[in-house]
Amino acid sequence: xxxxxxxxxxxxxxxxxxxxxxxxxxxxxxxxxxxxxxxxxxxxxxxxxxxxxxxxxxxxxxxxxxxxxxxxxxxxxxxxxxxxxxxxxxxxxxxxxxxxxxxxxxxxxxxxxxxxxxxxxxxxxxxxxxxxxxxxxxxxxxxxxxxxxxxxxxxxxxxxxxxxxxxxxxxxxxxxxxxxxxxxxxxxxxxxxxxxxxxxxxxxxxxxxxxxxxxxxxxxxxxxxxxxxxxxxxxxxxxxxxxxxxxxxxxxxxxxxxxxx
Amino acid sequence: xxxxxxxxxxxxxxxxxxxxxxxxxxxxxxxxxxxxxxxxxxxxxxxxxxxxxxxxxxxxxxxxxxxxxxxxxxxxxxxxxxxxxxxxxxxxxxxxxxxxxxxxxxxxxxxxxxxxxxxxxxxxxxxxxxxxxxxxxxxxxxxxxxxxxxxxxxxxxxxxxxxxxxxxxxxxxxxxxxxxxxxxxxxxxxxxxxxxxxxxxxxxxxxxxxxxxxxxxxxxxxxxxxxxxxxxxxxxxxxxxxxxxxxxxxxxxxxxxxxxxxxxxxxxxxxxxxxxxxxxxxxxxxxxxxxxxxxxxxxxxxxxxxxxxxxxxxxxxxxxxxxxxxxxxxxxxxxxxxxxxxxxxxxxxxxxxxxxxxxxxxxxxxxxxxxxxxxxxxxxxxxxxxxxxxxxxxxxxxxxxxxxxxxxxxxxxxxxxxxxxxxxxxxxxxxxxxxxxxxxxxxxxxxxxxxxxxxxxxxxxxxxxxxxxxxxxxxxxxxxxxxxxxxxxxxxxxxxxxxxxxxxxxxxxxxxxxxxxxxxxxxxxxxxxxxxxxxxxxxxxxxxxxxxxxxxxxxxxxxxxxxxxxxxxxx
Numbered sequence: 001x002x003x004x005x006x007x008x009x010x011x012x013x014x015x016x017x018x019x020x021x022x023x024x025x026x027x028x029x030x031x032x033x034x035x036x037x038x039x040x041x042x043x044x045x046x047x048x049x050x051x052x053x054x055x056x057x058x059x060x061x062x063x064x065x066x067x068x069x070x071x072x073x074x075x076x077x078x079x080x081x082x083x084x085x086x087x088x089x090x091x092x093x094x095x096x097x098x099x100x101x102x103x104x105x106x107x108x109x110x111x112x113x114x115x116x117x118x119x120x121x122x123x124x125x126x127x128x129x130x131x132x133x134x135x136x137x138x139x140x141x142x143x144x145x146x147x148x149x150x151x152x153x154x155x156x157x158x159x160x161x162x163x164x165x166x167x168x169x170x171x172x173x174x175x176x177x178x179x180x181x182x183x184x185x186x187x188x189x190x191x192x193x194x195x196x197x198x199x200x201x202x203x204x205x206x207x208x209x210x211x212x213x214x215x216x217x218x219x220x221x222x223x224x225x226x227x228x229x230x231x232x233x234x235x236x237x238x239x240x241x242x243x244x245x246x247x248x249x250x251x252x253x254x255x256x257x258x259x260x261x
Numbered sequence: 262x263x264x265x266x267x268x269x270x271x272x273x274x275x276x277x278x279x280x281x282x283x284x285x286x287x288x289x290x291x292x293x294x295x296x297x298x299x300x301x302x303x304x305x306x307x308x309x310x311x312x313x314x315x316x317x318x319x320x321x322x323x324x325x326x327x328x329x330x331x332x333x334x335x336x337x338x339x340x341x342x343x344x345x346x347x348x349x350x351x352x353x354x355x356x357x358x359x360x361x362x363x364x365x366x367x368x369x370x371x372x373x374x375x376x377x378x379x380x381x382x383x384x385x386x387x388x389x390x391x392x393x394x395x396x397x398x399x400x401x402x403x404x405x406x407x408x409x410x411x412x413x414x415x416x417x418x419x420x421x422x423x424x425x426x427x428x429x430x431x432x433x434x435x436x437x438x439x440x441x442x443x444x445x446x447x448x449x450x451x452x453x454x455x456x457x458x459x460x461x462x463x464x465x466x467x468x469x470x471x472x473x474x475x476x477x478x479x480x481x482x483x484x485x486x487x488x489x490x491x492x493x494x495x496x497x498x499x500x501x502x503x504x505x506x507x508x509x510x511x512x513x514x515x516x517x518x519x520x521x522x523x524x525x526x527x528x529x530x531x532x533x534x535x536x537x538x539x540x541x542x543x544x545x546x547x548x549x550x551x552x553x554x555x556x557x558x559x560x561x562x563x564x565x566x567x568x569x570x571x572x573x574x575x576x577x578x579x580x581x582x583x584x585x586x587x588x589x590x591x592x593x594x595x596x597x598x599x600x601x602x603x604x605x606x607x608x609x610x611x612x613x614x615x616x617x618x619x620x621x622x623x624x625x626x627x628x629x630x631x632x633x634x635x636x637x638x639x640x641x642x643x644x645x646x647x648x649x650x651x652x653x654x655x656x657x658x659x660x661x662x663x664x665x666x667x668x669x670x671x672x673x674x675x676x677x678x679x680x681x682x683x684x685x686x687x688x689x690x691x692x693x694x695x696x697x698x699x700x701x702x703x704x705x706x707x708x709x710x711x712x713x714x715x716x717x718x719x720x721x722x723x724x725x726x727x728x729x730x731x732x733x734x735x736x737x738x739x740x741x742x743x744x745x746x747x748x749x750x751x752x753x754x755x756x757x758x759x760x761x762x763x764x765x766x767x768x769x770x771x772x773x774x775x776x777x778x779x780x781x782x783x784x785x786x787x788x789x790x791x792x793x794x795x796x797x798x799x800x801x802x803x804x805x806x807x808x809x810x811x812x813x814x815x816x817x818x819x820x821x822x823x824x825x826x827x828x829x830x831x832x
Contacts, residue, residue, distance in 0.1 A: 101670065143346075145343065145344055145345055145346040145347055145348055147344075148345070148348070149348060149552070152430065152552045152558050153555075153557065156558065156559075156560035157558075157559055157560060157561055158561050159561060160560055160561040160562045161430070161431075161560040161561075162550045166560075166561025166661060166665060167561070167660075167662070167664035167665045167671045168671075169670075169671060169672060170671075170672055171668070171670035171672075173665050215344060219550075223550075224361070224362065224368060224544075224549075225361075225368055225372055225543070225544030225545065225547055226372075226541065227543045227544060228544055229543055229544060231550065233431065233562045233563070233564055234431075234546070234564045234565060234566045234567065235562070235570070235658075235659045235662055236662075237375075237543075237545050237546070237567075238566060238567025238568075238570065239567075240543060241380055241383055241567065242383055242567070244539060245376065245379065245535060245536070245539050246310075246383045246387065248535045248538075249310050249384070249532060249535050250303070250307075252535070253303040253306035253307065253309075253310070254303040255303075256303070256306060256524050256531075257301055257305065258301075258303070
């Protein structure tokens with residue numbers, strides 16, 4: 001302790017303390033932060049409709065109405081189909097947690113079985129797009145090159161060239177697709193949640209949707225050139241050039257320029 | 262006279278050097294250069310970063326030309342990159358993919374080239390800041406400032422032309438903007454655009470043209486300008502920071518050989534290493550993500566490299582309603598103002614600054630000792646204001662990324678920056694000037710009263726004082742060595758017989774500019790003030806009163822003489 005006490009006025013003591021404090025904060029956060037729960041997948045069945053209706057009455061009817069035909073605070077769900085429910089509830093956007101520019105993705109509130117029950121109930125209200133089959137979202141069967149071309153023409157203006165996300169007007173945004181599951185990507189194209197337009201099967205065919213999924217899956221393998229820097233383009237590159245590049249070089253210049261005495 | 266008998270070299274190296282010297286006379290040049298003195302300061306190495314990153318650009322760029330095909334001929338990609346298989350693209354884009362994925366070390370070279378370009382521009386800007394804020398552009402270096410400014414503009418052009426070569430979506434968007442900017446110029450616009458692109462945008466002529474510009478024309482000009490820039494440095498000798506023993510007539514430092522040859526030579530490898538580190542670990546310009554150029558595509562987050570970002574920011578800030586239609590003619594003020602007029606004004610002010618300042622000071626002497634930025638408040642404040650404007654424009658150019666990363670509304674951000682672009686530079690100017698003046702006051706305070714020591718002394722009478730430690734002579738010189746700058750005085754408008762004096766109007770303008778520069782000022786402590794502070798300033802200055810007396814040549818002791826607490830000989 002004596003050695004420590006003697007050095008507490010050392011020039012680098014504040015820096016060392018700051019680093020230790022940051023390290024401690026980071027460690028505490030890493031331990032204390034809630035871990036996201038994995039939603040178990042389950043199969044859907046027709047008999048779930050009743051269970052789904054109960055869930056709907058308890059969790060959704062306040063905004064969407066007791067008979068799901070909409071109120072002033074939520075749209076009608078008749079005819080939106082199972083795909084819309086699976087997307088909205090599966091990505092945690094529904095039930096909505098707060099008002100804002102747009103409803104944000106969050107940890108899912110229901111497990112896959114409950115989501116399937118809800119979806120089955122909403123699908124029973126009117127015909128609408130259904131949840132894609134495993135084959136329809138199988139990235140390995142898609143053509144990434146064609147998917148890339150479709151993505152650049154239809155999606156990149158909001159979601160960025162590789163799906164890293166982008167800004168829309170008035171605080172709305174196109175979210176990053178880096179973590180989105182293939183089913184949810186497919187369903188989003190099919191149902192057009194929030195600001196997103198609908199890309200129906202006549203616009204982008206189911207095969208082409210699978211190509212898009214294949215393209216996006218490929219982007220998650222990382223970049224051939226090293227760290228992706230968020231895939232945000234020249235702005236993050238410029239930031240790194242200044243902070244890391246010029247920072248290191250000025251550090252070296254100070255070292256070289258220091259008097260040799 | 263024969264020298265071979267007395268001093269003929271014996272070693273192989275000596276013989277080789279002698280052989281060379283007898284045929285080229287290089288010995289004289291080596292002798293001259295080896296003895297050149299350079300002052301020691303890290304900020305004098307910023308320009309070297311630019312020079313060395315340019316060398317890295319030449320080396321890596323030469324490699325790239327071996328594989329790049331500057332052609333807009335359409336082909337279908339057949340190569341290892343799955344996500345581009347069979348996609349239609351120009352040969353330029355295909356060869357960039359080939360270069361990245363099939364040529365050994367090709368991707369690394371591409372990334373070295375691009376990172377080096379970003380570092381090149383960043384180091385030019387920081388070097389310019391150093392020169393500006395220390396007043397190193399003053400006589401005799403005004404021309405060299407203009408040469409350096411030209412190098413910066415050439416660097417921008419080199420960057421933009423090279424960035425556009427791979428013919429990807431992002432660079433194509435940049436070219437489309439350049440086309441739009443050219444078209445916004447009244448009357449000449451459409452002719453300029455057709456001239457540049459060889460017809461309607463994008464045409465098929467542009468990539469080959471840009472290639473020639475990028476690998477021949479601009480690097481040639483940059484090399485010539487660098488030669489001129491360095492020649493001037495040798496001719497003028499290097500500037501130095503103020504300090505004891507340094508004047509406008511000497512250079513205090515180390516000789517080029519061996520000290521700076523080793524330092525600068527080593528620094529080249531440091532620069533190369535840092536660029537290689539960036540290029541080896543971080544992706545830059547992944548054109549395979551952006552895809553081959555197609556005029557119908559714009560992806561989110563479409564921005565140019567950082568050094569062009571201020572133009573993008575200007576365009577994003579300008580309200581679109583400013584487009585004016587006069588009869589059959591459309592005047593695109595929404596493009597012309599932010600992309601031509603405003604940058605034109607900012608850059609012109611920057612290029613002409615040495616001449617503007619010389620006009621304001623009326624100073625025709627040579628300056629080799631640099632200013633401390635605080636001692637030129639107006640200049641420092643102006644520089645900070647200019648940087649603030651550029652920085653706000655850069656942020657405005659990144660407004661979509663700010664919106665997504667900080668969960669803000671892009672509309673609010675844009676409106677905030679629209680206000681800031683007017684208020685920010687003004688506020689930065691005001692606050693910087695105040696800080697400079699305050700620092701000068703602090704300098705005066707230190708010179709007159711010394712450093713606080715935290716030692717409290719109680720006198721027999723019960724009075725407490727804090728002992729101040731006087732400055733040593735080196736530090737004092739640093740804080741008083743500069744000369745005061747005052748607004749210039751001019752002759753009256755009419756002479757004694759009431760005749761109007763020719764040149765009065767110009768003088769009056771000069772006086773106005775000069776007042777703007779130097780009206781608010783804090784003058785350095787004069788020897789008389791220092792002597793007065795020592796003799797009448799009371800007890801603060803007393804512990805070292807004798808030292809003061811020696812330095813200033815005046816005698817201390819006019820005032821009350823109180824006891825120093827460490828003076829134990831006194832009763």
